[in-house]
Amino acid sequence: QDFDGSDVPKEKHNYQSDVARLRKIVINRQPLLPQVSRATRPTLPGSLTPNVRDIFLRELVSNANDALEKFRLTALKDKSIWDGAEPLNITIKAIKDEDGKGGRVVISDTGIGMTPDELTTNLGTLAKSGTSDFLDQAESGDATGTGNLIGAFGLGFYSSFLVADRVYVASISPKSEKNPNPSQNVFSSSADDSSFEIFPDPRGNTLGSHGTEITLYLKDDAAEYLDTDKLQALVNKHSSYSSTFPIYLSVRESHQVPDEDEDVVEPAPSEDEPTEASETSSETAGETPETEKKDAEDSDEAIVEEEVEEKPKAPPAPPKMKTVFTDEWVQLNAQPPLWMRDPKSTSDEDYELFYTAFWKDYTKPLGWQHFSGDSESGTSFKSIIYLPGKIDEEYWKQPLAYQSNDIKLMVKRVFITSDLGEDVLPKWASWVKAVVDAEDLPLNVSRETLQSTRFLRQLKQIIIKRILQLFNRIAEDDEEKFKKISDVYNGVFKLGAVEDVKNRDKLTALTRFSTNQRNFTSLDQYLENKKQGQKQIFYLAEMGKTPENLAQSVFVEKLHARGYEVLLLSEPLDEILVQNLRHYKNVAFQDVAKAGLKFGDEDVEEEEKAEKEAATERYQPLLKYLKEFSKDIVRDVIISSRLVTSPCAVVADSHGYTANVQRMMNAQNAKNQPHSYIQEFAQKAKVLEINPRSPLIEGLLRRVQQLPEDSEERDEETEAELNEVASILIDGALVRSGFEVPDSNLFFTRVDRVLRRSLGVSETAPTDATVKPAPPVDPELPAEEYVEPENSFVEWNEFKDKKAMEDSAKFGDKPGVHLPDHMKDHFSIEMEEIDDDDNPVVRHDEL
Numbered sequence: 035q036d037f038d039g040s041d042v043p044k045e046k047h048n049y050q051s052d053v054a055r056l057r058k059i060v061i062n063r064q065p066l067l068p069q070v071s072r073a074t075r076p077t078l079p080g081s082l083t084p085n086v087r088d089i090f091l092r093e094l095v096s097n098a099n100d101a102l103e104k105f106r107l108t109a110l111k112d113k114s115i116w117d118g119a120e121p122l123n124i125t126i127k128a129i130k131d132e133d134g135k136g137g138r139v140v141i142s143d144t145g146i147g148m149t150p151d152e153l154t155t156n157l158g159t160l161a162k163s164g165t166s167d168f169l170d171q172a173e174s175g176d177a178t179g180t181g182n183l184i185g186a187f188g189l190g191f192y193s194s195f196l197v198a199d200r201v202y203v204a205s206i207s208p209k210s211e212k213n214p215n216p217s218q219n220v221f222s223s224s225a226d227d228s229s230f231e232i233f234p235d236p237r238g239n240t241l242g243s244h245g246t247e248i249t250l251y252l253k254d255d256a257a258e259y260l261d262t263d264k265l266q267a268l269v270n271k272h273s274s275y276s277s278t279f280p281i282y283l284s285v286r287e288s289h290q291v292p293d294e295d296e297d298v299v300e301p302a303p304s305e306d307e308p309t310e311a312s313e314t315s316s317e318t319a320g321e322t323p324e325t326e327k328k329d330a331e332d333s334d335e336a337i338v339e340e341e342v343e344e345k346p347k348a349p350p351a352p353p354k355m356k357t358v359f360t361d362e363w364v365q366l367n368a369q370p371p372l373w374m375r376d377p378k379s380t381s382d383e384d385y386e387l388f389y390t391a392f393w394k395d396y397t398k399p400l401g402w403q404h405f406s407g408d409s410e411s412g413t414s415f416k417s418i419i420y421l422p423g424k425i426d427e428e429y430w431k432q433p434l435a436y437q438s439n440d441i442k443l444m445v446k447r448v449f450i451t452s453d454l455g456e457d458v459l460p461k462w463a464s465w466v467k468a469v470v471d472a473e474d475l476p477l478n479v480s481r482e483t484l485q486s487t488r489f490l491r492q493l494k495q496i497i498i499k500r501i502l503q504l505f506n507r508i509a510e511d512d513e514e515k516f517k518k519i520s521d522v523y524n525g526v527f528k529l530g531a532v533e534d535v536k537n538r539d540k541l542t543a544l545t546r547f548s549t550n551q552r553n554f555t556s557l558d559q560y561l562e563n564k565k566q567g568q569k570q571i572f573y574l575a576e577m578g579k580t581p582e583n584l585a586q587s588v589f590v591e592k593l594h595a596r597g598y599e600v601l602l603l604s605e606p607l608d609e610i611l612v613q614n615l616r617h618y619k620n621v622a623f624q625d626v627a628k629a630g631l632k633f634g635d636e637d638v639e640e641e642e643k644a645e646k647e648a649a650t651e652r653y654q655p656l657l658k659y660l661k662e663f664s665k666d667i668v669r670d671v672i673i674s675s676r677l678v679t680s681p682c683a684v685v686a687d688s689h690g691y692t693a694n695v696q697r698m699m700n701a702q703n704a705k706n707q708p709h710s711y712i713q714e715f716a717q718k719a720k721v722l723e724i725n726p727r728s729p730l731i732e733g734l735l736r737r738v739q740q741l742p743e744d745s746e747e748r749d750e751e752t753e754a755e756l757n758e759v760a761s762i763l764i765d766g767a768l769v770r771s772g773f774e775v776p777d778s779n780l781f782f783t784r785v786d787r788v789l790r791r792s793l794g795v796s797e798t799a800p801t802d803a804t805v806k807p808a809p810p811v812d813p814e815l816p817a818e819e820y821v822e823p824e825n826s827f828v829e830w831n832e833f834k835d836k837k838a839m840e841d842s843a844k845f846g847d848k849p850g851v852h853l854p855d856h857m858k859d860h861f862s863i864e865m866e867e868i869d870d871d872d873n874p875v876v877r878h879d880e881l
């Protein structure tokens with residue numbers, strides 16, 4: 035009897051809109067044969083078909099495993115639903131049609147099953163996070179990309195429609211208080227329906243007391259999935275690690291039996307009757323593979339014995355033999371789970387496949403550590419921890435609030451939970467994926483009891499220790515690989531070093547930086563390259579600039595010229611990190627844009643000191659002049675010992691703001707904070723340094739010296755010119771040092787004037803500023819109707835005041851405020867009622 039062969043009442047439901055979108059993409063999946071036109075598709079040999087749709091099996095097996103896990107957990111609490119003896123497993127069977135062309139694949143599990151309501155909600159709506167991302171990408175992307183997308187997201191149940199025209203899901207959930215009389219029901223949908231049906235299974239109860247059976251009627255071009263070798267290969271590749279429950283495949287085995295005794299071979303299907311044989315087995319779907327297999331073995335034994343007994347004295351002529359076929363269940367994942375195996379005999383590919391199947395993450399992991407251990411509390415366990423190949427974007431949105439639940443705790447191979455509470459790992463490490471199988475915990479351990487166990491606390495330390503060891507080992511042994519790790523994890527190391535004081539040193543050692551001399555430097559390598567006497571780790575931080583830009587900075591020029599290494603920090607976390615660390619291995623960090631920079635080589639410093647004193651003496655008039663001139667911007671003007679070619683720079687005091695911090699403060703102030711006096715003080719805590727060896731500075735000194743002492747002899751024009759040059763010089767120093775000029779319009783007006791002067795053009799000659807005015811006012815209204823762009827409208831309904839909403843009817847049918855999407859989060863809208871004279875209505879006096 036099949037699913038449709040009865041007049042049971044069928045409830046029709048429409049798919050939720052997202053499911054409908056998803057199914058459309060899956061069913062019309064263009065990329066299946068990306069390089070081939072539609073017309074030629076059907077004639078292609080199966081082997082050319084890219085394997086996008088192979089994923090259906092992986093997805094259904096993974097769902098079956100989840101259902102079994104749920105069942106086992108439920109049974110731990112409610113002993114009445116499972117006696118522990120009835121097998122929990124997954125079975126896969128391919129059944130060919132009578133005409134031998136098409137057929138169906140049936141995937142069953144003895145898991146938690148679904149009630150009719152659950153069939154409707156679980157299979158008719160989408161609850162998966164990330165699905166809308168998938169939909170958007172798939173719908174906007176070109177067709178060829180969709181295949182990869184399908185593989186990368188994992189479409190769950192809906193991937194059935196990659197291979198099937200029609201899908202039936204028969205299911206029964208175990209008896210419970212809510213569901214005292216469970217019955218077996220069917221979900222049915224064809225690939226091109228926009229709806230599905232739910233109805234009582236016309237075949238009655240075939241699944242026993244709990245479980246699900248998914249029957250896929252294969253599309254014409256998907257007959258390859260009837261081949262058990264293919265199914266076996268797929269399970270081996272994608273699913274052997276995704277379930278700790280046995281997965282059985284029904285495989286047709288051939289046997290040689292004596293031809294004479296027709297009765298004996300009767301139970302087994304003959305070669306000419308493949309369909310009948312398949313049907314016989316499918317009717318026994320309620321039986322477990324184990325019982326079926328046992329029956330088959332029993333009957334085989336009986337045959338042998340009968341023959342021996344009946345013909346003891348027969349002439350020794352060889353009996354006539356013929357081939358018969360039986361369907362037998364073969365377990366596909368008979369090996370112990372990966373974490374129980376010997377790491378020495380486990381290949382990288384095994385670890386990668388296990389990772390993908392277990393966490394449904396299709397980006398290859400960057401590393402793993404497989405180990406066994408004993409916690410101090412006496413629990414022994416085996417574990418594999420992984421470094422994911424990418425970190426979830428959510429993590430970087432809110433790293434300190436992120437919780438991934440990716441540590442899967444098993445007890446004696448049985449999955450217990452992946453919710454180990456918020457503090458199972460320090461926040462910086464919340465991306466770790468690990469499986470931990472403990473031997474000595476009770477199977478019914480609850481999350482609450484778990485959290486109070488010493489085991490969990492120790493596990494946290496063990497995982498962190500192992501993760502750090504793993505990073506270290508790769509850093510030491512394989513620089514190329516560590517570069518890849520760094521691409522993903524450098525920010526994590528920096529965050530960890532700030533957040534996790536206990537592991538700060540180890541995490542800091544893993545961070546890598548660009549410098550003026552090389553690209554991938556650890557702080558230890560920096561210290562190895564430290565010059566004699568150097569007592570500081572030099573760095574320059576400016577968020578958003580590239581290290582190449584930073585290397586050109588005025589603050590780096592002398593250090594670079596002398597051969598010192600300077601860390602060039604351009605990542606958002608960098609400056610926070612050095613501020614928190616303050617020193618590494620007892621060597622202090624020194625911001626080269628700040629006062630306090632010391633090279634540490636005494637001879638040079640003595641020499642420079644003398645030179646500086648002499649220059650200060652010589653440049654006194656210019657220093658005095660500039661100090662007076664720039665008193666609103668800097669605290670002092672001094673002779674520099676950090677500049678080589680640049681004429682001047684603005685250096686922050688050790689307690690003042692660098693340009694980087696200044697920018698961050700400005701951004702902050704722009705948001706809401708008022709300026710404080712401390713901030714103003716810190717802003718001005720900077721010094722203008724001039725380079726006595728720069729010809730420009732020497733020239734300026736000469737000009738200042740030429741200014742007449744006597745105020746009677748002053749020439750205003752010459753003085754104005756000099757002031758202008760000095761202004762440009764100071765503004766230039768600000769820009770060169772990363773600060774903003776106080777008034778950029780004034781700055782460019784001055785530059786223009788100086789340019790005119792140097793070109794001999796009149797300084798006062800006006801530019802022809804005539805422009806063509808706009809045409810006169812157009813009294814006509816636009817002919818075409820304005821089309822509302824989607825989503826640019828803050829719906830009236832969103833306003834909380836319902837009364838205002840009702841009143842709004844008189845303003846037209848869709849009043850509202852238009853905002854571009856990217857601005858919506860930054861605005862709140864308040865409204866007030868106004869009267870005919872545009873005055874706000876504060877009180878309704880008449881009320």
Ligand SMILES: Nc1ncnc2c1ncn2[C@@H]1O[C@H](COP(=O)(O)OP(=O)(O)OP(=O)(O)O)[C@@H](O)[C@H]1O
Pocket residue numbers: 093097098101143145146147148156157162188189190191192246394
């Ligand atoms: N074999 C099954 N037994 C019981 N419930 C099932 C089974 N297959 C699917 N379901 C239910 O249907 C829901 C939807 O399945 P689907 O594969 O589309 O998404 P998912 O499994 O929740 O997500 P993901 O595939 O990312 O894990 C599941 O969450 C589960 O509740």
